[in-house]
Amino acid sequence: MAALRVKTSVEAKNKLSNTLRNWLPILHSSLSDLGEAMAPFVESNPLIEIKSGYEESFEAKIPKKIQYGYVQNSHSQAIEALTVQHKSLYDVLDEQCEAPLFPTPISQAVAHHVCENLDEGGYYEGDDTTFCAANGITIEQFEKIRDRFRHVEPVGVGARDLSESFLFQLEHASISDEAYPLALEMCHNLESLNRYHKESCFSEVMRVIGSFKNPPAIDFLEDSQQVIPDLMIFNDPDEGIEVKLNDQYYPSITIDNDYGIDHSFISQKFKEAKSLVDALEMRKATLYKVGLMIVEYQYDFFLGGAIKPLTLKMLADEFGHNPSTISRAIANKYIACDRGIYAMKEFFTTAIDEDISNAAIKEYVAELVKNESHKKPLSDMKLLDLVQKKFNITMVRRTIAKYRSQANIAGSSERKKLYQLGR
Numbered sequence: 065m066a067a068l069r070v071k072t073s074v075e076a077k078n079k080l081s082n083t084l085r086n087w088l089p090i091l092h093s094s095l096s097d098l099g100e101a102m103a104p105f106v107e108s109n110p111l112i113e114i115k116s117g118y119e120e121s122f123e124a125k126i127p128k129k130i131q132y133g134y135v136q137n138s139h140s141q142a143i144e145a146l147t148v149q150h151k152s153l154y155d156v157l158d159e160q161c162e163a164p165l166f167p168t169p170i171s172q173a174v175a176h177h178v179c180e181n182l183d184e185g186g187y188y189e190g191d192d193t194t195f196c197a198a199n200g201i202t203i204e205q206f207e208k209i210r211d212r213f214r215h216v217e218p219v220g221v222g223a224r225d226l227s228e229s230f231l232f233q234l235e236h237a238s239i240s241d242e243a244y245p246l247a248l249e250m251c252h253n254l255e256s257l258n259r260y261h262k263e264s265c266f267s268e269v270m271r272v273i274g275s276f277k278n279p280p281a282i283d284f285l286e287d288s289q290q291v292i293p294d295l296m297i298f299n300d301p302d303e304g305i306e307v308k309l310n311d312q313y314y315p316s317i318t319i320d321n322d323y324g325i326d327h328s329f330i331s332q333k334f335k336e337a338k339s340l341v342d343a344l345e346m347r348k349a350t351l352y353k354v355g356l357m358i359v360e361y362q363y364d365f366f367l368g369g370a371i372k373p374l375t376l377k378m379l380a381d382e383f384g385h386n387p388s389t390i391s392r393a394i395a396n397k398y399i400a401c402d403r404g405i406y407a408m409k410e411f412f413t414t415a416i417d418e419d420i421s422n423a424a425i426k427e428y429v430a431e432l433v434k435n436e437s438h439k440k441p442l443s444d445m446k447l448l449d450l451v452q453k454k455f456n457i458t459m460v461r462r463t464i465a466k467y468r469s470q471a472n473i474a475g476s477s478e479r480k481k482l483y484q485l486g487r
Contacts, residue, residue, distance in 0.1 A: 087343040088389075091350060094396035095292045099315050105340050109333045112340065113318040153186065153284035154179060157216065165212050173199060174209040178222050186221035186281025187229070188213075193478055204485060220280025224472050227254050233276045243268045255427075257368030257403070270402060278404040293398040293405055295355040297366060305366050307355040309348055310400075317341050350383075354394065357382060358411050365411075366401060371423060374412050425451055426467045433473050438483035441476040444468065 093101035099114065106112050160166075161175040174195075181190030188210070196206050213222030214232040223229035230251040239247055243265035250260055250269055257273075260266050277283070296308040319337045359366065361374045380387040394408040429447055436442045442450075448464045451457075468475075474482065 087346045090343050091347045092392045092395065095294050095310065095313060097396075102315065102340065102344075105336070109337055109340075111320045111330070111333050111337045113320070114315045153182075153218075153221070153281050156218075156284075157221065160216050165215060166209070170199060170201060171209050171212075174201075174206055175212075178210055178213065182221065182281070184281070185279025186218070186223075186284070187279065188222050188224055189472065193474070202485065203482060218277065218280055218283060220277055223280065226278065227251055229278075229280045230254065230273060230276050233280070234272070237272050237275070239272050240265070240268065243272070247272060255368075255370050259368065261368075274402055274404060276404070278406075282405075293400040294351050294408075295397075295399045297355060297359060297399055297401040299366060299402055305359055305363070307352065307359055309352050309355075311348055314344065314348070317344065350393065351397065353383075354379065354408070355399065358399070358408070362411050366403075368403075370427065371411060376412055379412070422467065425455065426471050428454060429464065429467055430471050430473065433468075433479070436479075438480075441479040441483070443476045 089101050090098065102114065106114055157179045158176075161172055161179065166172045166175045177190060177195050178188050181188055183189050192203055192206055196203055210222060214235055216222060219236050220229035220233045223232055231248070234244075234247055234251055237247075246260065246263050246265050247269045250257055250273065253259075257270070260269075263269075292310065292313055294310055296310060298306055298308075300306050317337070317340065319334070319341070321334075357379060358374075361378075362371055365371050376387040376390050380390045383390065394412070397408040399406050399408060399411075428451060432442060432447060432450060444461050444464050447468070448461050451464060465475075473479075
């Protein structure tokens with residue numbers, strides 16, 4: 065009897081071990097690469113048949129409540145687009161850096177400067193001051209020319225931040241005259257969208273904003289056509305925030321239970337096939353639990369608020385795994401929600417400590433600068449002092465300077481000049 069218990073225990077342990085061995089590469093792959101990750105297990109197993117989840121368009125499967133944010137082409141159109149000559153973002157923009165939008169040498173110089181200083185998402189992050197000084201124009205002249213990017217394709221590229229990108233895109237959106245003023249105001253206040261939920265045109269505006277590209281150059285990101293979210297999170301008026309796994313897009317596994325040969329090899333392959341199915345279900349369960357935790361920690365974000373501090377360690381502790389395993393698990397995974405499509409990693413801010421994120425500090429610095437005296441702007445040292453008092457932490461001045469720069473906030477002397485020019 066004891067021998068039977070040992071044998072059963074060993075068999076259960078081996079099954080779990082095989083499942084876990086299959087689970088890790090399946091968990092770490094993106095949804096679009098899942099078939100490739102499973103290929104080694106399938107090729108050596110005659111009992112398994114896999115049907116791709118790509119045989120239907122993604123748009124047909126995503127709930128209509130959040131049917132926006134993804135690349136608007138159908139999957140077949142996306143494949144067709146990849147078979148023709150593919151132009152880079154800079155190729156597309158370079159063709160537009162001329163008349164009629166940019167007819168003069170200086171306007172073309174500004175346009176090329178903006179294009180040369182875009183981040184991978186399509187946002188402008190260049191040095192205006194140095195460029196203007198070298199070309200003999202004012203910041204105001206520079207901004208008037210850069211503002212023409214609201215008419216450049218893809219719309220939203222060349223904006224300084226998400227809010228401005230959405231304002232660019234709003235000009236090209238299909239929206240009623242009644243809803244436009246509210247949409248304009250909401251694009252200026254993206255950090256607190258939910259405060260407008262009682263407005264009569266709120267649903268229409270959210271539908272329009274949800275259709276905007278985020279980031280604006282998402283179509284040109286590497287493998288962007290294959291960005292398929294694993295999770296869909298949306299706010300249901302009756303049931304609250306819902307988390308839905310995009311399991312219909314998973315490849316389906318069929319196991320041949322009637323292979324017709326009684327042999328140890330077939331028995332082993334049958335066990336391996338079952339283990340692969342179990343591993344796929346473990347992936348679904350794991351990512352669903354990640355989605356539930358993200359909603360729990362970032363609940364305010366899905367109601368229109370800001371992302372709160374959340375570290376990988378907090379998630380790893382909940383799962384009982386190493387943070388590096390969790391980091392690989394959320395890599396190349398995406399969430400579709402009412403506010404667009406986001407990489408899972410965006411919900412995990414880099415923490416200064418357990419309670420304070422760099423995002424919170426950047427927001428506070430931006431708030432301080434917004435309300436500062438135009439005659440005497442705050443220096444980095446003064447900003448440092450206020451941040452340390454506010455968050456009760458110790459930092460160095462260069463960290464504040466880095467955060468200020470990342471938020472596209474000029475230094476105090478440059479801001480003073482801008483204030484004077486704005487009079």
